[in-house]
Amino acid sequence: MELSNFCSIFCLQFETMEKQRRIFIQKAGLIAAASAFTPQILLSTNRSQKKKLGVALVGLGYYSTDLLAPALQLTNNCELRGIVTGSPEKIPVWKEKYGIADKNVYNYKNFDTIANNPDIDVVYVVLPPSMHAEYTIRAAKAGKHVWCEKPMAPTVADCEAMIKACKDNKVKLAIGYRCQHDPNIQAYMKVGKERPFGKVRMVTSAAGYFDGRTNHWKQNKKLGGGVMGDMGVYALQGARLATGEEPISVMAQASTTRPEIYHEVEETMMFQLEFPSGARASCQTSFGINMNHLQVNYEKGWLKMEPHSSYNGNNGSMSDGTIIKFSIPNQQAKQMDEDALAIMEKTDLIVPGEEGLRDIRVVEAIYKSAAQNCVVKL
């Protein structure tokens, strides 16, 4: 796509967003939402090429190949400059497609020498979850900022070690929660915080899809598989973000309808959450069921989203007639541009490591509840 074409499309999209933003604010009376919905991406459109952050993708699986690399071509604040892979056959393909220099290609053994490469500012860890801690810590020690895909890591201990390593090495750590960069999701987060309909009383939240694969890391316990970390964090975030609170107890059940595939990890997890305000949530996640919906019942109204955590098209409505339907050109591009800008301007990240840790703390309790068949306090 020509840059001029892209700019035209983007400006058109932004005009639409701006109109939608006004409708949303007007109808919901959420004035404070205004600043949050101004796409930070625009602030950097005049930034010089030199000031773009160089990004290296670690792990060239589906998400890097089909989502992140194409999205990086749409960013203003960052540039795909490096790859780290254990599959040599992928190197020429990526070099040709994205013009990656030889010196910016790494394998898992020589990865630490990235410390000496001024082209790379950010290492984006897109590996199976069990490898997130190791590569985040190695990247931090190499002095690179880290973006890490969700789930942040299999354990709270891993997450804490990742946060500490980044802090010790004075680099930033962002978790790849694209949804929190999506104004549709930000809309229901605002309602949870500003409470135009009173307190949140009940949230139901579901996120799942039918995964037909049989030998992926998602089915492998050692690699950090299981639906709870992969899709479950969306259902969990639906409840956490809609309430604006952290759960104080969980009760969970794990199950599978395909034990020949899901014998190491769960295919489906259902969990009920209790929040300090008295709000409750009922969440479902599955590798066997296509579902993606959120409903919030407040004291004096409701909010619905379907889908609520997709790559695009998230939308919803509220009991006062407000429609939530923001279009964004590319969710991952927005996420990476905003994360890059926060790093460059030394402002707060939208999703720092601490936010990933909050989820994993609950995920650990959910696994404990499912294993012990009891309520687990947090």
Add this chain to the structure above:
Amino acid sequence: MELSNFCSIFCLQFETMEKQRRIFIQKAGLIAAASAFTPQILLSTNRSQKKKLGVALVGLGYYSTDLLAPALQLTNNCELRGIVTGSPEKIPVWKEKYGIADKNVYNYKNFDTIANNPDIDVVYVVLPPSMHAEYTIRAAKAGKHVWCEKPMAPTVADCEAMIKACKDNKVKLAIGYRCQHDPNIQAYMKVGKERPFGKVRMVTSAAGYFDGRTNHWKQNKKLGGGVMGDMGVYALQGARLATGEEPISVMAQASTTRPEIYHEVEETMMFQLEFPSGARASCQTSFGINMNHLQVNYEKGWLKMEPHSSYNGNNGSMSDGTIIKFSIPNQQAKQMDEDALAIMEKTDLIVPGEEGLRDIRVVEAIYKSAAQNCVVKL
């Protein structure tokens, strides 16, 4: 309302229903649904006055006063002829309003003499749930057919005794599940049975409202209060009727945000159900939360209803574009007319006592799960 006016409105409504019925059948391909949606009420419009069943309402609280007595005025197959009450001050009001003869007025002491009253064919038990078994059994022994409000009774043992008493005395027992007479609910029951979208995989179902009362039987354990029986059976039925299956395990949590009111019984119950096919359900019910929605995710599609168990306006949609939106003049009138017709024509009741028992069997397990904080097998 003049009878002629009512007939016009009814015919108009029926025309609309008939059109909607065709749309539904056409779109969902559910040919077999046709006969179920032919309103049986119409079959009896030419029935002579003499063949109407005489109904006595036992208990003259809100539901009798505001819903059933007015609905009885709209029926073709039954007639409000008697009342049974412990509140003498209500008698003149009801006599005047509904022309009830002195000889058809009973109190709880002389109730059994109703056996000698040929005006009364059916006794409709509209008392607090703890009294359902006693009055159902007394009515059966008096040789009267029984309609009993939901929840059928607090325990499985009560339900079984009620069914036995009616069988022994050769009278019919119907449970007042108005929803199962509603073509909107019958629509999703059909989908569960005929499975145009494949197997049911996940149901989420919620039924609740904010009850501001502080001293009602609903808050009194001895009288059979608690939200699980009152509103919870709607959430439970959402799952049972949408799957067409009976649960094989439950996991439940009871809670309250108003312990000063809900200290004997729960304000909120959340429960997860497992079905033989592998389908799962997540249900919520509350006296503190306005909510009334159902979502079913099948192998290849979805169905949504909101509301799904209201007195009127139940409606929904399916992933193939089918809209579920049948208008019926009065839900309770349809229920009573259909139940009366089944008795007169000696056909199967839509909701016999056995169906009420099926719910109470699960309700008992839900209370056990909530008390013991564990999964209970059924």
